[in-house]
Amino acid sequence: xxxxxxxxxxxxxxxxxxxxxxxxxxxxxxxxxxxxxxxxxxxxxxxxxxxxxxxxxxxxxxxxxxxxxxxxxxxxxxxxxxxxxxxxxxxxxxxxxxxxxxxxxxxxxxxxxxxxxxxxxxxxxxxxxxxxxxxxxxxxxxxxxxxxxxxxxxxxxxxxxxxxxxxxxxxxxxxxxxxxxxxxxxxxxxxxxxxxxxxxxxxxxxxxxxxxxxxxxxxxxxxxxxxxxxxxxxxxxxxxxxxxxxxxxxxxxxxxxxxxxxxxxxxxxxxxxxxxxxxxxxxxxxxxxxxxxxxxxxxxxxxxxxxxxxxxxxxxxxxxxxxxxx
Numbered sequence: 001x002x003x004x005x006x007x008x009x010x011x012x013x014x015x016x017x018x019x020x021x022x023x024x025x026x027x028x029x030x031x032x033x034x035x036x037x038x039x040x041x042x043x044x045x046x047x048x049x050x051x052x053x054x055x056x057x058x059x060x061x062x063x064x065x066x067x068x069x070x071x072x073x074x075x076x077x078x079x080x081x082x083x084x085x086x087x088x089x090x091x092x093x094x095x096x097x098x099x100x101x102x103x104x105x106x107x108x109x110x111x112x113x114x115x116x117x118x119x120x121x122x123x124x125x126x127x128x129x130x131x132x133x134x135x136x137x138x139x140x141x142x143x144x145x146x147x148x149x150x151x152x153x154x155x156x157x158x159x160x161x162x163x164x165x166x167x168x169x170x171x172x173x174x175x176x177x178x179x180x181x182x183x184x185x186x187x188x189x190x191x192x193x194x195x196x197x198x199x200x201x202x203x204x205x206x207x208x209x210x211x212x213x214x215x216x217x218x219x220x221x222x223x224x225x226x227x228x229x230x231x232x233x234x235x236x237x238x239x240x241x242x243x244x245x246x247x248x249x250x251x252x253x254x255x256x257x258x259x260x261x262x263x264x265x266x267x268x269x270x271x272x273x274x275x276x277x278x279x280x281x282x283x284x285x286x287x288x289x290x291x292x293x294x295x296x297x298x299x300x301x302x303x304x305x306x307x308x309x310x311x312x313x314x315x316x317x318x319x320x321x322x323x324x325x326x
Contacts, residue, residue: 001303002256003271008234008264009043014209015265016078016231018194018216019051019061020163021239022262024068030238034069036262045265047076048207050200050214052193052221054081054131054157054174055103075206080157080193081106083202084129085113087192088155092126099123099152101144101181102131106157121146130181130189131157132174141177145184154181158193160221194221200229215262217241219253232256234264243302243326247309247318254310260299272307279304279311284325290317292324301325 004011017023023033037047049072051061058077065072084106088098094114099121100107106129107117118125121143128144148154159175178189192198194216204212212231216222217239226233235241235255246258257269273280277288282300285293286308292301302325309318 001254001258001269001272001306002232004257004269006268007043007266008213008257008269009040009045009266012045012211012213012232014046014048014207014212015040016048016050016203016207016209016212016214018218018222018239019049019053019065021217022215022236023049023065023070025239027064027067029068030261033238033262036265037070040262040265043266045213046207046209047072048078048203048209049076050078050194050203052080052158052160052174052199054079054084054106054109054193055133057105057108058082060105078199078203078206079105079109080199081109081129081131082112082206083192083198084131084155084157085109085115086202086205087190087198088127088129088153089113089115091153096127097123097125099125099128099144099147100131101128101133101136101140102157103133103135106131106133119143121150124150125152127153127155128181129155129157130174130178132160132163132177136177141180145181148181148185148187154185154187154189156189156191156193158199159191159196160193195224195228197228200225200231204229213265215265219245219249219255223249223255224252226255227252234259236261236264238262243322244319246302247306247322248315254306258299258303258306272304279308281307286321288312290314290321292321298325 058074160173161175162170163173214226214233281304283296284301
């Protein structure tokens with residue numbers, strides 16, 4: 001984790017935020033998120049909202065953001081459906097038929113890209129685009145499989161195997177449902193959502209960002225996606241990732257900055273200091289043998305501990321040290 005001597009909201013031109021687990025959870029606001037984003041905008045940071053959810057249209061997502069206190073226009077929302085539509089529009093002639101195994105968000109994105117959504121393999125589509133839809137039927141999956149088996153390009157909006165449900169319970173995501181067509185045909189889909197590059201590219205094209213900061217709560221989508229796109233990232237702990245998962249993160253899942261919540265956009269982030277064999281951040285010190293001492297914000301101690309564990313590779317001892325912090 002690097003240091004920065006001024007708030008990220010002042011240092012980066014566009015904050016590219018994940019939604020569920022960062023701004024809201026389900027239809028409920030993440031506490032403090034709206035206020036932090038208002039202050040980030042006042043500091044000069046433009047906001048974009050990038051989501052792997054291909055079921056909602058950008059206007060529906062913008063409306064949900066408004067409901068949780070974050071004003072947004074449809075143009076501020078970038079979806080994996082739009083990334084899938086751009087990828088197909090660059091490979092197929094205008095007006096080409098695309099069989100949609102998904103919902104309205106994917107259909108709208110394809111139409112806006114100059115492609116023609118269809119629903120049956122009998123229409124001989126040039127491609128199949130699959131995105132999450134809670135009402136997805138067996139019959140539509142079967143139509144998609146027939147079209148892919150006949151040679152249609154197979155694109156999946158994202159590969160998330162699970163999505164959050166009520167009460168923190170997990171539900172099957174698009175990545176799980178994609179396996180039906182993949183298993184039936186033996187064809188792997190081209191995935192456009194995080195952590196793959198197409199959604200990152202779509203976001204940069206739509207926002208014109210020159211120095212984006214990717215903000216998310218998931219290591220394997222948001223943070224890995226930032227790495228794949230060559231961008232800096234901020235991990236927040238309001239969603240699925242916990243300190244133990246961060247400590248165990250491989251290099252491609254390690255964020256540039258970490259924060260308890262979106263207020264991390266508003267404060268400088270000091271780098272971890274080395275004092276001999278020790279790692280120091282704020283009021284906390286982690287010795288060379290991963291003993292933790294000090295006091296203050298536990299997040300400061302976590303930053304120092306992560307640096308020590310990532311350098312030493314001693315995850316087992318690092319996990320024991322977490323008990324001193326949390």
